[in-house]
Amino acid sequence: xxxxxxxxxxxxxxxxxxxxxxxxxxxxxxxxxxxxxxxxxxxxxxxxxxxxxxxxxxxxxxxxxxxxxxxxxxxxxxxxxxxxxxxxxxxxxxxxxxxxxxxxxxxxxxxxxxxxxxxxxxxxxxxxxxxxxxxxxxxxxxxxxxxxxxxxxxxxxxxxxxxxxxxxxxxxxxxxxxxxxxxxxxxxxxxxxxxxxxxxxxxxxxxxxxxxxxxxxxxxxxxxxxxxxxxxxxxxxxxxxxxxxxxxxxxxxxxxxxxxxxxxxxxxxxxxxxxxxxxxxxxxxxxxxxxxxxxxxxxxxxxxxxxxxxxxxxxxxxxxxxxxxxxxxxxxxxxxxxxxxxxxxxxxxxxxxxxxxxxxxxxxxxxxxxxxxxxxxxxxxxxxxxxxxxx
Amino acid sequence: xxxxxxxxxxxxxxxxxxxxxxxxxxxxxxxxxxxxxxxxxxxxxxxxxxxxxxxxxxxxxxxxxxxxxxxxxxxxxxxxxxxxxxxxxxxxxxxxxxxxxxxxxxxxxxxxxxxxxxxxxxxxxxxxxxxxxxxxxxxxxxxxxxxxxxxxxxxxxxxxxxxxxxxxxxxxxxxxxxxxxxxxxxxxxxxxxxxxxxxxxxxxxxxxxxxxxxxxxxxxxxxxxxxxxxxxxxxxxxxxxxxxxxxxxxxxxxxxxxxxxxxxxxxxxxxxxxxxxxxxxxxxxxxxxxxxxxxxxxxxxxxxxxxxxxx
Amino acid sequence: xxxxxxxxxxxxxxxxxxxxxxxxxxxxxxxxxxxxxxxxxxxxxxxxxxxxxxxxxxxxxxxxxxxxxxxxxxxxxxxxxxxxxxxxxxxxxxxxx
Numbered sequence: 001x002x003x004x005x006x007x008x009x010x011x012x013x014x015x016x017x018x019x020x021x022x023x024x025x026x027x028x029x030x031x032x033x034x035x036x037x038x039x040x041x042x043x044x045x046x047x048x049x050x051x052x053x054x055x056x057x058x059x060x061x062x063x064x065x066x067x068x069x070x071x072x073x074x075x076x077x078x079x080x081x082x083x084x085x086x087x088x089x090x091x092x093x094x095x096x097x098x099x100x101x102x103x104x105x106x107x108x109x110x111x112x113x114x115x116x117x118x119x120x121x122x123x124x125x126x127x128x129x130x131x132x133x134x135x136x137x138x139x140x141x142x143x144x145x146x147x148x149x150x151x152x153x154x155x156x157x158x159x160x161x162x163x164x165x166x167x168x169x170x171x172x173x174x175x176x177x178x179x180x181x182x183x184x185x186x187x188x189x190x191x192x193x194x195x196x197x198x199x200x201x202x203x204x205x206x207x208x209x210x211x212x213x214x215x216x217x218x219x220x221x222x223x224x225x226x227x228x229x230x231x232x233x234x235x236x237x238x239x240x241x242x243x244x245x246x247x248x249x250x251x252x253x254x255x256x257x258x259x260x261x262x263x264x265x266x267x268x269x270x271x272x273x274x275x276x277x278x279x280x281x282x283x284x285x286x287x288x289x290x291x292x293x294x295x296x297x298x299x300x301x302x303x304x305x306x307x308x309x310x311x312x313x314x315x316x317x318x319x320x321x322x323x324x325x326x327x328x329x330x331x332x333x334x335x336x337x338x339x340x341x342x343x344x345x346x347x348x349x350x351x352x353x354x355x356x357x358x359x360x361x362x363x364x365x366x367x368x369x370x371x372x373x374x375x376x377x378x379x380x381x382x383x384x385x386x387x388x389x390x391x
Numbered sequence: 392x393x394x395x396x397x398x399x400x401x402x403x404x405x406x407x408x409x410x411x412x413x414x415x416x417x418x419x420x421x422x423x424x425x426x427x428x429x430x431x432x433x434x435x436x437x438x439x440x441x442x443x444x445x446x447x448x449x450x451x452x453x454x455x456x457x458x459x460x461x462x463x464x465x466x467x468x469x470x471x472x473x474x475x476x477x478x479x480x481x482x483x484x485x486x487x488x489x490x491x492x493x494x495x496x497x498x499x500x501x502x503x504x505x506x507x508x509x510x511x512x513x514x515x516x517x518x519x520x521x522x523x524x525x526x527x528x529x530x531x532x533x534x535x536x537x538x539x540x541x542x543x544x545x546x547x548x549x550x551x552x553x554x555x556x557x558x559x560x561x562x563x564x565x566x567x568x569x570x571x572x573x574x575x576x577x578x579x580x581x582x583x584x585x586x587x588x589x590x591x592x593x594x595x596x597x598x599x600x601x602x603x604x605x606x607x608x609x610x611x612x613x614x615x616x617x618x619x620x621x622x623x624x625x626x627x628x629x630x631x632x633x634x635x636x637x638x639x640x641x642x643x644x645x646x647x648x649x650x651x652x653x654x655x656x657x658x659x660x661x662x663x664x665x666x667x668x669x670x671x672x673x674x675x676x677x678x679x680x681x682x683x684x685x686x687x688x689x690x691x692x693x694x695x696x697x698x699x700x701x702x
Numbered sequence: 703x704x705x706x707x708x709x710x711x712x713x714x715x716x717x718x719x720x721x722x723x724x725x726x727x728x729x730x731x732x733x734x735x736x737x738x739x740x741x742x743x744x745x746x747x748x749x750x751x752x753x754x755x756x757x758x759x760x761x762x763x764x765x766x767x768x769x770x771x772x773x774x775x776x777x778x779x780x781x782x783x784x785x786x787x788x789x790x791x792x793x794x795x796x797x798x799x
Contacts (some may be wrong), residue, residue: 003586004460023482023483023486024475024478024479024482026474026475026478048487050485051481051482052478052479052481054474054475054481054519055519056471056474056515056516056519057511057512057514057518058511058512058515060467060468060512061468061470061471061474061512062471062510064464064465064468064471064472064475065471065472065474065475065478066475067462067464067468067472067475068439068462068471068473068474068475068476068477068478068479069473069476069478069479070475070477070479070480071462071472071479071488072437072476072480072483072490072491073479073483073488073489073490074478074479074482075485076475076479090465091464091465091468094465095463097466097718097719098718099717099718099721100718153670156587160717162716173583184505193488197717198716198717198718198720198722199491199493200437200460200461200462200476201460201490201491201494202434202435202436202437202459202460202491202494203490203491205457205458205459205461205724206461206720206721206722206724207450207455207457207460207461207462207720207721207724208461208463208718208720209440209450209452209461209462209464210451210452210453210454210455210463210719210720210721211446211447211451211452211463212451212452212719213451213452214785215707215708216452216453216707216708216710216715219710219711219712219714219715220452220712220715220719222712223712223713223715223719226712227717230495240435247549311525321744322708323409331624364519373632395750395751395752395753395755396750398751398755399750399751399755400751401755402754402755403764407725407760409760410725410727410728410760411727411728411732411760411761411773411775411776412727412728412729412730412731412732412772412776413727413732413759414730415758416733416778417735417736417758417778417779417780418778418780418782419758419759419780420758422758422759422760423756423757423758423782426757426758426760429753449727451707451709451727452719453704453705453707453710453716453721453726454704454721454726454727454729454730455721455723455724455725455726455727456725456727456728457724457725458724458725459724463795541749552796575773576726587756590755590756615778622781623778623779623780623781623782624780624781624784624785624794625781625785626758626782627756627782627786628783628785628786
């Protein structure tokens with residue numbers, strides 16, 4: 001029986017990429033992603049991972065190099081954060097439109113200005129519409145397991161889409177956590193060689209990245225949209241297969257103490273673990289609250305979310321990103337939209353908290369939930385509330 | 392003439408890797424360069440193309456002019472995409488899982504994509520030493536978007552963003568960025584300038600670029616009748632005049648050693664080149680004289696580098 | 703033949719909108735862009751091949767007699783072949799409908 005090992009999550013993630021036997025890693029250093037790529041560079045230098053490590057000159061070029069290596073059929077990984085993800089932004093669209101199965105970890109970080117190297121979800125929320133599969137991990141084990149699953153999802157020939165694995169910068173990336181590293185053989189059995197069906201190959205030339213006039217652009221985009229929507233079933237299949245083989249099970253939406261709840265808090269990423277403590281305290285006080293956690297962000301798990309809140313009166317959505325001048329936190333806005341046409345929908349309250357690495361304590365979560373219930377019952381003139389701002 | 396005939400018979404044996412049916416303007420100098428280059432490069436290659444004329448004319452979905460694998464991602468990232476392809480091919484070959492054996496990676500980009508927006512990606516790729524060939528097709532402005540100035544636009548040329556007006560009578564007020572020297576500064580094994588008007592020279596340079604291990608940079612001067620304001624039959628003539636007037640000297644730099652490949656006994660008056668293009672028609676004698684002097688100085692510096700390399 | 707772009711449905715878009723028929727742009731006729739047409743006089747031709755080398759379209763081929771012929775399906779009438787011909791074997795004439 002394998003033992004849990006205390007590991008920094010970034011290092012564990014790099015070890016998972018090694019287990020996945022990635023061929024090419026192209027990355028540019030940015031806090032708080034650095035420990036991931038440093039460890040990968042070490043693994044390549046030591047020969048433990050037989051890969052090409054491209055120490056590239058920017059994130060824009062990092063993702064561009066990933067396009068190239070993925071297009072020749074190489075298993076490709078990169079990692080970034082915050083500004084780096086924004087610098088990549090333009091290239092992210094191309095990766096998904098070209099259907100290139102790149103896997104990228106994002107150590108989520110705030111976006112300047114003011115400069116902040118600390119965690120929130122502003123970076124990834126600005127990349128909602130780039131056409132990638134997007135997963136949020138809660139702890140080190142989820143990071144490791146989902147990194148391995150990400151390659152399998154991305155490279156599945158029914159999917160062929162890039163996958164973004166989000167882990168909160170510092171709050172998760174720099175934590176030392178007990179992690180169960182899967183055995184190499186088990187990973188190799190689970191994850192076959194990349195079988196990209198249309199590599200750039202002089203024996204069978206393809207042209208990738210044509211120019212599309214208006215008469216064909218809509219068809220091309222719709223084909224891409226269908227590929228992302230249809231990836232949902234394969235994502236579930238991969239998680240199921242992983243669960244069967246490794247005993248750890250993943251779903252698009254996770255539940256914690258939701259039985260008999262009238263109010264649910266929805267979180268993403270590492271907030272969830274602290275939130276659980278708050279839920280426990282409130283339950284002890286007789287408050288009927290539970291927690292749901294959104295693991296799959298794209299494709300958006302409409303049915304799972306609707307199912308999760310059946311019979312619930314209040315849903316409090318906690319975003320770690322601000323949608324400036326918009327209707328509320330990005331996740332809250334989407335969830336409100338998802339329920340708009342539903343008959344028995346809960347009252348949905350949007351909270352923003354934890355920007356730029358600001359901690360939210362268990363007590364803070366309790367305050368958010370209490371205030372959320374109050375807003376749900378009495379209403380509010382605000383589109384959303386921000387937690388913890390000094391007046 | 393015999394070297395031309397020899398080139399022709401060799402070219403005739405190869406197919407057109409850049410197939411007819413492309414949508415370049417009539418008389419486009421760029422596609423002459425592409426045709427010639429890929430006749431030499433052959434079929435075992437992967438092309439990475441920047442956004443621009445060369446990309447747009449050859450790739451309207453569901454068509455392609457390319458008979459070899461081709462990828463176009465964006466405007467500024469061509470050298471980075473090429474880096475990834477090269478790394479991918481290398482490791483997959485090492486692991487025995489590669490789809491292609493010994494394929495050459497060839498990046499093709501315009502002057503704006505090279506010397507402006509893509510300069511960082513190119514510098515990174517050259518510095519890291521990827522084994523690839525980068526061909527800059529220099530038509531001296533952003534032609535695909537409607538003739539806007541780039542840093543490769545020559546002094547005195549009008550473009551839609553370096554127009555001549557009551558206050559500004561010169562057009563482009565800056566001297567053309569010396570992109571080949573920037574490539575040389577990366578200490579890469581091979582840098583050359585080329586022009587399709589000198590096809591034998593061009594093809595010989597492509598051959599060296601392909602054979603060399605590590606990055607090779609070819610800066611190709613390709614006339615654009617549409618953007619330069621001249622009849623469509625002028626592209627070859629303009630290239631020849633550019634070389635003979637010192638506007639675009641043909642040289643190569645092998646591991647730092649300079650060789651000037653075409654040495655006119657005396658540079659022709661630059662007016663011969665300028666006067667047949669509308670983009671220069673506003674220039675007075677004084678400006679033309681300034682251009683001629685500066686060209687002579689630059690050419691002299693080049694000859695000195697070449698002589699220093701030889702000694 | 704490649705299916706015309708206005709007939710392709712979204713389901714027929716290749717993965718990643720890639721093209722799997724190399725060089726299929728050759729189906730596209732560029733000859734009707736022409737307003738001037740090159741006319742070749744083989745009696746003056748010295749078979750130097752410069753027209754073939756410099757043709758931007760790559761639409762000049764060598765026939766069995768060693769002369770160079772121009773494929774009018776592609777020729778855009780740019781006139782480079784005529785301009786560069788050392789013996790004036792090629793002249794440009796106005797294209798007639």
